[in-house]
Amino acid sequence: MAGNYSNESMLDLYIFETSNLLEQLEHSILASEKSNHISKDDVNEIFRIMHTIKGSSAMMLFDNIASLAHSIEDLFYFIRENDPREVDCSALSDIVLEGVDFLKVELEKVKAKDPVDGDAQRLKETIADFLNKLKLQNSSAEKVFTSRKETKKNSVEDLKDMPEDIEEITEKIPEEKPRYYIAPNITEPPAALSKKNWYKAVIFYQDGCEMENIRAYTVIHNLKEIVDKYIFTPEDIIENDLSAQVIKEQGFTVVLRTDKSYEEMHEFFMQTIFLRELKLEQIEDQEDEPVMNQHENALTPQIPVLQTVEREEKAEKEVSLSSAQQSIISVNVAKLDRLMDLVGEMVIAEAMVTQNPDLKGLQLDNFYKAARQFGKITGELQDMVMAIRMVPLSTTFHKMHRIVRDMSKKLNKEVRLEIIGEETEVDKNIIEHISDPLMHLIRNAIDHGIEAAGERVAAEKSKAGTITLEAKNAGSDVLIIVRDDGKGLNKEKILSRARQNGLLTKSEQEISDREIFNLIFLPGFSTKENITEFSGRGVGMDVVSKNIQTVGGSVSVDSTEGAGTAITMKIPLTLAIIGGMNIKVGNSRYTIPTISIRESFRPKESDIIRDPDENEMIMVRGECYPVIRLHTLYKVKTEITELSQGIFIMVEDEETSCCIFADELLGEQQVVVKALPYYIQNFKKDNVLGGCTLLGDGSISLILDIQSITRLVKK
Amino acid sequence: MIKVLIVDDAAFMRLAIKNMLQNNGFEVVGEAANGLEGLESYKQLQPDVVTMDITMPEMSGLEALPEIMKFDPKAKVVMVSAMGQESMVRQAVALGAKSFIIKPFKEDVVVKTLNQVNALK
Numbered sequence: 164m165a166g167n168y169s170n171e172s173m174l175d176l177y178i179f180e181t182s183n184l185l186e187q188l189e190h191s192i193l194a195s196e197k198s199n200h201i202s203k204d205d206v207n208e209i210f211r212i213m214h215t216i217k218g219s220s221a222m223m224l225f226d227n228i229a230s231l232a233h234s235i236e237d238l239f240y241f242i243r244e245n246d247p248r249e250v251d252c253s254a255l256s257d258i259v260l261e262g263v264d265f266l267k268v269e270l271e272k273v274k275a276k277d278p279v280d281g282d283a284q285r286l287k288e289t290i291a292d293f294l295n296k297l298k299l300q301n302s303s304a305e306k307v308f309t310s311r312k313e314t315k316k317n318s319v320e321d322l323k324d325m326p327e328d329i330e331e332i333t334e335k336i337p338e339e340k341p342r343y344y345i346a347p348n349i350t351e352p353p354a355a356l357s358k359k360n361w362y363k364a365v366i367f368y369q370d371g372c373e374m375e376n377i378r379a380y381t382v383i384h385n386l387k388e389i390v391d392k393y394i395f396t397p398e399d400i401i402e403n404d405l406s407a408q409v410i411k412e413q414g415f416t417v418v419l420r421t422d423k424s425y426e427e428m429h430e431f432f433m434q435t436i437f438l439r440e441l442k443l444e445q446i447e448d449q450e451d452e453p454v455m456n457q458h459e460n461a462l463t464p465q466i467p468v469l470q471t472v473e474r475e476e477k478a479e480k481e482v483s484l485s486s487a488q489q490s491i492i493s494v495n496v497a498k499l500d501r502l503m504d505l506v507g508e509m510v511i512a513e514a515m516v517t518q519n520p521d522l523k524g525l526q527l528d529n530f531y532k533a534a535r536q537f538g539k540i541t542g543e544l545q546d547m548v549m550a551i552r553m554v555p556l557s558t559t560f561h562k563m564h565r566i567v568r569d570m571s572k573k574l575n576k577e578v579r580l581e582i583i584g585e586e587t588e589v590d591k592n593i594i595e596h597i598s599d600p601l602m603h604l605i606r607n608a609i610d611h612g613i614e615a616a617g618e619r620v621a622a623e624k625s626k627a628g629t630i631t632l633e634a635k636n637a638g639s640d641v642l643i644i645v646r647d648d649g650k651g652l653n654k655e656k657i658l659s660r661a662r663q664n665g666l667l668t669k670s671e672q673e674i675s676d677r678e679i680f681n682l683i684f685l686p687g688f689s690t691k692e693n694i695t696e697f698s699g700r701g702v703g704m705d706v707v708s709k710n711i712q713t714v715g716g717s718v719s720v721d722s723t724e725g726a727g728t729a730i731t732m733k734i735p736l737t738l739a740i741i742g743g744m745n746i747k748v749g750n751s752r753y754t755i756p757t758i759s760i761r762e763s764f765r766p767k768e769s770d771i772i773r774d775p776d777e778n779e780m781i782m783v784r785g786e787c788y789p790v791i792r793l794h795t796l797y798k799v800k801t802e803i804t805e806l807s808q809g810i811f812i813m814v815e816d817e818e819t820s821c822c823i824f825a826d827e828l829l830g831e832q833q834v835v836v837k838a839l840p841y842y843i844q845n846f847k848k849d850n851v852l853g854g855c856t857l858l859g860d861g862s863i864s865l866i867l868d869i870q871s872i873t874r875l876v877k878k
Numbered sequence: 879m880i881k882v883l884i885v886d887d888a889a890f891m892r893l894a895i896k897n898m899l900q901n902n903g904f905e906v907v908g909e910a911a912n913g914l915e916g917l918e919s920y921k922q923l924q925p926d927v928v929t930m931d932i933t934m935p936e937m938s939g940l941e942a943l944p945e946i947m948k949f950d951p952k953a954k955v956v957m958v959s960a961m962g963q964e965s966m967v968r969q970a971v972a973l974g975a976k977s978f979i980i981k982p983f984k985e986d987v988v989v990k991t992l993n994q995v996n997a998l999k
Binding site: 172173176177179180181208210211214215217218219221222224371372373374376377378380381384434436437 | 887888889890891893894897933934935960961964967968971972975976977978980981982983987990991994995997998
């Protein structure tokens with residue numbers, strides 16, 4: 164069936180929606196596990212999610228997914244309806260999470276277009292066992308439940324098939340008063356009675372239309388508007404779903420009295436949906452009510468009058484809310500990427516126009532006025548595109564609950580996860596790059612950081628360890644901090660490991676604490692002898708730092724032995740467009756991110772200091788800063804080599820400042836960051852370039868990576 | 879063209895129904911993700927036929943149905959239900975739903991049901 168009408172977008176939507184639902188499900192089950200209580204809302208939500216997944220999967224013909232979803236739905240249906248007091252929350256969470264995992268694996272298969280063939284039989288049995296246990300434990304409640312059904316003459320079989328709210332309907336059927344007919348809603352003048360005609364109609368439904376009994380009920384429901392007496396068979400269409408089978412085979416028979424003509428009645432019945440065959444005959448001049456022999460004791464259920472819940476007030480209140488929800492649409496990320504590229508190109512094009520060399524020396528007041536307006540609008544457009552791409556970190560953060568839970572269970576450690584600042588937003592592309600490193604850091608923290616309970620108590624700490632996951636804005640960066648209150652890093656161990664692996668580049672006396680900690684990010688470093696299931700598989704912290712570096716971020720560690728470790732990831736808010744200062748050295752152009760620039764100035768010869776190794780430094784307001792000459796760094800030919808002729812740009816990253824020497828400043832503008840080609844990236848190990856960009860006059864400018872430059876200075 | 883409003887909390891289901899209907903010359907005038915939105919959309923769009931999911935957050939199909947019927951006693955609402963929800967479908971019929979579709983549904987069933995419901999007087 165899927166092939167008939169579906170296209171890629173159906174499958175895409177299925178995958179997208181189902182994975183979202185699974186995430187939501189995971190979240191609610193973890194939340195309820197934490198509080199050791201499943202709230203009614205959670206149960207409802209889980210039930211609804213499973214119901215939706217079941218329906219969608221059945222449509223896509225993923226039967227194994229649908230059937231597992233169905234059994235979880237059943238389980239939560241029972242919990243919802245019976246509200247059992249004794250639910251083993253932890254076991255329930257295990258089951259549901261196992262189910263979620265199964266569904267996730269199957270969903271991956273769907274994504275990869277592999278056959279969706281996972282077998283959930285064992286899991287379904289576990290669920291069935293659990294459900295049975297629940298039913299037994301709550302046998303008193305169950306007894307009430309079944310006994311009520313028994314009065315309705317329902318077999319246990321039926322219960323399974325139609326579990327929903329059966330009481331609501333059946334309760335309203337007066338059992339002790341068997342009646343053959345029902346008075347119509349409209350009370351008619353008695354005089355009209357004499358004109359009544361009797362009809363007998365037999366309705367057959369098309370094959371495969373399903374729920375024939377309810378289709379028959381639809382007919383009766385509509386009939387009561389126009390007739391005043393009727394009898395039908397099979398008579399138990401409301402209570403007994405097995406009657407569907409009877410109707411399928413023998414048809415549905417109604418005998419009725421009305422003042423409508425034959426044609427009118429025929430037209431009425433012909434409107435029946437999925438009608439295959441109708442036999443309608445008028446029963447001549449019948450004085451008495453006709454009796455249907457085979458069903459003398461037939462009980463004609465009254466059409467149940469259902470109380471509708473008064474929700475008007477609520478509805479009115481929520482109107483504004485619902486229209487607000489509708490104003491959100493989902494957009495393909497690829498389109499946003501393309502939009503971003505286009506805006507980037509436009510920023511370049513704007514520079515090409517307004518800084519066009521042809522304009523040099525012309526007096527163009529009106530042009531510049533218009534250009535300023537243009538520049539203002541492109542700037543706003545750019546901000547807007549950035550804003551659109553921003554996504555809060557909360558989803559990524561909440562995924563970590565699951566990791567903490569699984570690991571603390573397996574390792575038998577008690578760990579709490581605290582989340583701060585989850586509403587902080589970063590670019591969509593960046594989010595994808597931080598999920599894995601984050602997971603790795605959390606695993607590391609639980610595995611290596613947090614001590615076993617006994618050890619913690621001995622160290623006079625609380626028995627449960629705490630991991631704090633924090634995000635906050637810091638200028639144009641976002642800081643994500645993973646902090647644990649575990650045993651902290653052991654400097655001696657790190658040093659000796661680094662020595663063994665030949666990773667030390669400095670003498671041990673000179674190395675600072677910070678530098679020692681940063682050693683753990685070097686490739687091939689791992690202090691843990693025992694490899695566990697979760698961490699220490701050889702892919703170490705170096706992978707974390709590499710991942711973060713690909714999005715232009717950095718990682719640093721801070722630790723106090725005995726008190727814990729904090730790992731900070733500094734990530735740019737966005738990648739694509741930055742404010743930059745263009746500078747000129749000889750014929751080359753360079754761009755320095757404006758955010759790193761503290762000041763620029765023309766030096767006096769007297770401020771320049773040279774040490775015995777010929778390293779140049781400059782004294783500014785009593786502080787000494789190292790000087791980096793770009794023309795020597797890049798071997799650029801330039802006429803300006805005297806420091807007093809050029810210009811100094813003082814740049815800083817979080818700890819170090821230095822002064823870059825260039826020929827002159829060209830001006831500040833928004834630049835679109837383009838990645839360097841691979842052959843340049845691989846050319847030099849200590850590359851200080853962060854990328855390149857296109858300037859207004861068509862020339863290429865190299866973007867300096869300030870962190871790499873300050874690192875040069877430190878060496 | 880028959881104007882249809884689709885009410886379902888699952889975007890996938892909405893797309894499935896929409897595809898089927900658009901392949902068969904129906905006009906899908908609106909979509910809503912829960913009963914409340916469905917009710918609002920009905921008032922605004924006045925569609926010929928509504929497909930209404932039962933299990934939805936905020937306001938279920940069973941709660942939205944009587945509200946729609948109150949607004950427009952002639953409203954033609956078709957319930958979309960799963961197997962195992964028989965009693966809910968019965969309630970829906972009692973509340974005025976004209977017919978129902980069982981998930982997973984086939985294109986011809988959906989088209990036929992909606993055509994016939996639309997033809998009702």
